[in-house]
Amino acid sequence: MDDQKFDHEFPEQHTVNLPQCLVRKIFQNIKEGIMITNAKGEIIEVNAAFEFVTGYNREDVIGKNPKLLQSGIHDRAFYQTMWTSIHTTGSWQGEIWNKRKTNEIYPEWLHILKVVDESNEHTYNCAIFTDLSERKTVEHELEKRKLTDSLTDVSNRFAFLKRLEALLETSTTLENMYHAVYFIDLDRFKHLNETLGHSNGDILLTEIAKRLRTCLRNKDIVARYGADEFILAITNLQNLDDATFFAQKMTELIEEPIYIQDHEIFVTANIGISLYPSQGVTAEDLVHRAEKAMDFAKRQTTEKIMLYFDELNIDSSRVLLLDAEIRKAIEQKAFDVYYQPKVDTKTEETLGFEALARWNNEVLGFVSPGEFIPYAEETGLIVPISEVILEKVFEDSKRLAELGLPRLPIAVNISSLHFQHPNFLESIKGMLGRAQTDASFFEIEVTERTVMNNANETVEKFNELRELGFTLSIDDFGTGYSSLSYLVRFPLDTLKIDRSFIQQICHQQEKQAVVDAIIHMSHRLNMRVVAEGVEQQDQVQLLRTLDCDEIQGFYYSKPLPFDEAVRFMQTSLQNK
Structure with missing residues (x-):
């Protein structure tokens, strides 16, 4: 002033x-x-x-x-x-x-x-x-928290990438030297976490981080990259033997028994390795390639350590081939539809089917849905694949009537990408018209995450689908972030409990309590409940006791091609 x-x-x-x-x-x-x-x-x-x-x-x-x-x-x-x-x-x-x-x-x-x-x-x-x-x-502590994994006290993903980039900037003049990035994924951690409890799972992760720290020298970096993933950068290696030596050392450290309370825990891991500068000159490239190598190692039965430049050249070729063959299959409508029965829990009567995409390619052989569906979602090809599946489902439903069988409802799972597509509703109407069939014979399934991504838009689309005659179902309930009380906003007919809750329902009281609460609340919201992934008699008996409406899983039947699904249905009608 x-x-x-x-x-x-x-x-x-x-x-x-x-x-x-x-x-x-x-x-x-x-x-x-x-x-x-x-x-x-x-x-x-x-x-x-x-x-x-x-x-x-x-x-x-x-x-x-x-x-x-x-x-x-x-x-x-x-x-x-x-x-x-x-x-x-x-x-x-x-x-x-x-x-x-x-x-x-x-x-x-x-x-x-x-x-x-x-x-x-x-x-x-x-x-x-x-x-x-x-x-x-305080500022220093906040900065440290921003860069440090709060559980294990090692760097987090953001800090690792930042520090690795800084390291690489000073490494451009290195000759005959390597930096190695190691991507480590712990085997069966989810199972161990559920078995031991989350607090003991945290102890396990902390111990693994502590052991990995002992591998570090000078400028080396270790970070927790994901829930059960760690990543390291080991600097100034003389040759490839040094890189694999460190990987073996990490494996040995991880596999030493961990004692938690009265338990002796054994952990194994898959490790992918990428090298600077031969396999990347940026932090993101090196991490991505190390992760790809780790993914390849996970698919092997013996080798748990994988260098990026070896087998992953083959893997990259498969991705290119997969993309080309998917596009051909869309054009030729070469995807098959299998049907898994949904059975009344009390009467064991077949109440309907869920349609599932399958693909047997003349070049690639049988391609697992776990491989081609995620790739199709990543590339946007899931939309035309879904349209091919829907057209086949509409035609198969009409074939039931031609065979003199009741047209039981068929559920079709719609991907989030397809459901949110601007032309989704118009496309559905067009296919119904071309097939000259009625929407009342079909059920649209969307995942919990799809519902929660854009609640207002979802409600509008649900209402239009209901007006067309479709019944509506939410799939994989319990894997997202919604609550039953929130679902009252949506005009749903059916709720499907995710298989992860059903698998341990007879052995974990918490899972049983959650399933019981879901069933009772769903009934109060006038929704039927389907349990997915049912494989054992004791699961069926318990779900019957809990008043679950329908069961779907290998206990009654695996997914079947259309002709076998017809025979299953005929047998069910004869035993009625």
Whole structure:
């Protein structure tokens, strides 16, 4: 605030000469440190906050030059800029590092004002400062938390990529040296987590991180990359043998038994390796290729350590072939539809089917849905694949009537990408029209995550589908983030409990309690409940007791081609 504004806000006729005792009281009790120097640069006064922050008593500094506080961190140019500002503008402010009496270096926010008395004969400098040590500590802790995995105390994914990029920037001139990135995935961790409990699972992860740390030297980096994934960068390796040596060392450390409470736990891992600079010059490239190598290792029965440049060239070729063959299959409508029965829990009567895509390719052989469906979703090819499947389902439903069989409802699982496609509803209407069939014979299934992604849009589409005559189902319930109470917003007919809850329902009280709650709440919302993945007699008996409506799973039947599904249905009708 300049002098002109000060005079404007407080005209002379309203100014008050403050008593010296009041000025002294304010001076001594203000929380900021204050130091006043004269024209010779000598300290002539300090307040109590100055003494508290710097550790110097008033008697220690009166008559001394403020240079005694200098930390030595700032160069001469820093102070020249400061004093130039004070002489030309009358003030300077900024962050500065000073030194306490104990020689401890600390940060402060400093504001220096040039003050001239009323006679314009005496000049003073008034330094007002705030100790930033605590704030810096908090900022450092927050920065550390941002870069550190809170459970294992190693770096997180973001920090790993950042540190690896910095490392690579300084490695461009290395000759005949390698950096290796190791992507580690723990086997069966999900099973161990469910068996031991999450708190013991956390102990296991912490122990693995601690062991991996023992592999590090100098600039090496370790991070937790995902739930059960770790990633390391080992620097300055002489040759490929060094890279595999470290991988073997990691494997041995991971496979040593871990003792948690009264349990002796054995863990194994798959490790993928990529090398700088031969397999990538950026952090993202190296991590991606190490992860690809790890994925390939997971598919092997013996080899658990895989270098990227070996088998993954074949894997890349398969991806290219997969893409080409999927596009041909879409054009030729070469996907098959299998049908898995849904059975009444109490009467064991067949109530309907779920349609499932299958693909037997003349070049690739039988391609698992676990391979081609995720790839199709990633590339957007899932939309035309879904349309091929829907057309075949509509035709197969009509064939039931032609065979003199009841047209039991057939459920079709719609991917999130297809459901959210702008032309989804128009496409469905067009296919119904071309097939000359009625929507009431079909059920649209979408996953819980699809429902929750855009609730308002989902409600609108559901209402239009209901008007067309479709029944509606939510699939894989329990794997997303919704709640039963929230689902009341949606006009659903059926809820399918995810198989992960059913598999352990007879052995884990928590899973049984969750399933029981889902069934009762669904019934109160007028929804039928289907249990997926039922494989055992005791699961059937328990679900019967819990009043589950329908069962789907290998206990009654695997997915069947159309002709076999017809025979299953005929047998069910004969036994009715």
